Amino acid sequence: MNLYLGVDVGSVTTKYALVNEEKKVLSSCYLKTSGDPITALKEGLTLIKRHFPSDGEIRGVGTTGSARHLAGVVVGADVVKNEITAHAVAAITLIPEVRTIFEIGGQDSKLIIIRNRVVEDFAMNTICAAGTGSFLEHQADRLRIPIEEFGKLAFEARQSVRIAGRCTVFAESDMIHKQQLGFGKPEIIKGLCEALVRNFINNLATGKNIEVPIVFQGGVAANQGIVRAFKDFFQGKKTIIVPEEHGIMGAWGVAILSMGHERESTVFQGFDVIHKNFENRSFTCEDCPNNCEIVILKEEEKIKALWGSRCGKWVPDLVERKLVETEDVLLEYSEK
Numbered sequence: 389m390n391l392y393l394g395v396d397v398g399s400v401t402t403k404y405a406l407v408n409e410e411k412k413v414l415s416s417c418y419l420k421t422s423g424d425p426i427t428a429l430k431e432g433l434t435l436i437k438r439h440f441p442s443d444g445e446i447r448g449v450g451t452t453g454s455a456r457h458l459a460g461v462v463v464g465a466d467v468v469k470n471e472i473t474a475h476a477v478a479a480i481t482l483i484p485e486v487r488t489i490f491e492i493g494g495q496d497s498k499l500i501i502i503r504n505r506v507v508e509d510f511a512m513n514t515i516c517a518a519g520t521g522s523f524l525e526h527q528a529d530r531l532r533i534p535i536e537e538f539g540k541l542a543f544e545a546r547q548s549v550r551i552a553g554r555c556t557v558f559a560e561s562d563m564i565h566k567q568q569l570g571f572g573k574p575e576i577i578k579g580l581c582e583a584l585v586r587n588f589i590n591n592l593a594t595g596k597n598i599e600v601p602i603v604f605q606g607g608v609a610a611n612q613g614i615v616r617a618f619k620d621f622f623q624g625k626k627t628i629i630v631p632e633e634h635g636i637m638g639a640w641g642v643a644i645l646s647m648g649h650e651r652e653s654t655v656f657q658g659f660d661v662i663h664k665n666f667e668n669r670s671f672t673c674e675d676c677p678n679n680c681e682i683v684i685l686k687e688e689e690k691i692k693a694l695w696g697s698r699c700g701k702w703v704p705d706l707v708e709r710k711l712v713e714t715e716d717v718l719l720e721y722s723e724k
């Protein structure tokens with residue numbers, strides 16, 4: 389059986405999707421990246437291996453997400469695509485008539501406009517944390533509410549409390565102020581969900597024509613409080629669909645994209661990657677005012693990939709010499 393693997397590595401979560409030739413998801417996983425994408429990649433691969441069909445063979449691998457290049461080297465990717473394309477492909481596959489995609493993940497949010505099954509426009513918010521899943525998680529933690537119950541609690545609110553959602557600092561101090569005024573947790577949570585939705589619309593949707601159906605995806609789509617806040621914002625006039633696969637849409641989309649790769653065979657590194665040792669290092673190149681941060685990925689002591697040079701001067705041999713020099717200087721320094 390021909391299979392395709394999609395990997396979406398974000399700064400907060402790492403997702404895998406294993407897909408067959410009919411683009412159906414056979415297995416998937418959703419893990420915390422916890423600041424260590426390489427470990428998250430290995431853990432995800434371990435889970436995928438556990439449910440891997442005995443007659444299955446990986447024919448293509450795709451990676452997406454903010455650590456897509458790193459994931460592409462570690463796992464071995466035939467295609468490396470940005471999140472906009474990956475999310476759009478999955479949504480169009482699932483709901484061909486989709487016109488708008490709302491995607492809210494752990495660290496960023498996106499609005500994608502689709503017309504005739506093609507991305508026509510998009511906007512992405514990578515700067516303001518107030519409209520993301522990590523902000524919600526932080527506030528849930530502060531209010532001592534499990535994040536899974538956060539959305540449900542919003543439904544218990546008897547009224548809405550307006551929370552300033554322009555930025556995390558204002559939102560948090562406004563929430564504390566509203567608590568001090570005696571408002572209950574359900575009201576504050578409902579207010580927070582509405583603030584996040586206003587933030588999303590103001591930052592990403594201004595001047596854009598939001599046509600239906602809207603597909604809402606990303607980890608935050610699991611939060612019923614946010615779904616209802618979106619529906620309320622549009623006064624129930626716009627259809628918002630939350631797919632069952634909302635958390636793994638990026639991984640699913642890039643797995644589908646890997647089906648079209650043009651190599652003779654996949655560059656998938658195999659499940660042995662789980663047992664390999666990888667090490668990440670970096671240094672700042674001071675050879676010109678650009679001061680590029682050169683990131684080095686080593687696999688079992690061998691340089692596997694390099695990133696960050698704007699001029700391309702850093703090749704493995706040169707980096708190896710630089711690392712030896714740096715180590716010599718450090719040794720000399722520590723011996724003094």
Ligand code: SF4
Pocket residue numbers: 673674675676677678679680696697698699700701702
């Ligand atoms: S890598 Fe190239 S562009 Fe970047 S700082 Fe060094 S010399 Fe300049």
